[in-house]
Amino acid sequence: MSFNANVLRVMIASPSDVPEARDAVERAIHSWNDANSRAKQVVLVPWRWETSSIPMLGGHPQKLINAQGVDDSDIVFALFGGRLGSPTPDAVSGTAEEIDRAVELGKPVHLYFSTAPLPSDIDTAQLDALRAFRQAMEERGLLGEFSNVDQLNHEVWKAIEHDLTQLRLDASPQRAAPTGVDLIVQPGREREVNSFDSKGKPRYRTRHWLDIENRGDVDAEQVVLEPVGQNAGVMLVTTGKPTVIHRGQSRRFAMEFYGGGGDPVIKVRWVEDGEPREKDYHVG
Secondary structure, eight states, X not given: OOOOOEEEEEEEEOOTTOHHHHHXXXXXXXXXXXXXXXXXXXXXXXXXXXXXXXXXXXXXXXXXXXXXXXXXXXXXEEEESSOOOOOBTTBSSHHHXXXXXXXXXXXXXXXEEEOSOOOTTOOHHHHHHHHHHXXXXXXXXXXXXXXXXXXXXXXXXXXXXXXXXXXTOOOOTTOOOOOSOOEEEEEEEEEEEEEEOTTSOEEXXXXXXXXXXXXXXXXXXXXXXXXXSTTOSEEEESOSSOEEEOTTOEEEEEXXXXXXXXXXXXXXXXXXXXXXXEEEEEOO
């Protein structure tokens, strides 16, 4: 079924060393569309130079990318790992030039730096250049970090929601206001140092959580989370007491996986306008 929507282009900018992060941002954009486009009447279109740019002559390649990508984009995500990238005639790198161009045009720009371990054959000159660039960027705004693609997915969703609020898009006259409780459940994880062995090498553990956001216009009362099935493979770290997720509020709940298999499912129960409700969510 067709529906009216505002279509926004989202540019994904980065040097060449973070292909997994670029893919993760694109997946996050598509998953946001699947969950929100019809209700919010917004469709996000990812733009990547390697798949979206049109081959043509007439100027320096970076200028053509700026014209085709940056100038026509509404939101820009810029990602960095261990490289700054190749210089252009006007900037220290192509990605840096894209950032400057987007800021100059007044577009929302989100910069994220990877904290994942660097490869042993890292180009130290590129790494030094990136560190200097990051230091300069810290004087111009707030920067983000990500240790893995799951965390980056969560950061992209947060940035999109922020930007849509700030962009103040015209509401379609056919758009119906949301009613009732609308819970969005998003699993996340982050690898962190847990301890050190006798040789001083770090031991790692993976921390898991659920972010639950109520995007409806009614409070979700008496909210309880519980695993589904006797061998659910997931355990929630909560007080066990019912809680409230107010409209527009987001809550984080810690969880642990065990057993190493299956597709863990969490059942969320709540009370809405005095009536009990429940829904199952896959969190694996």
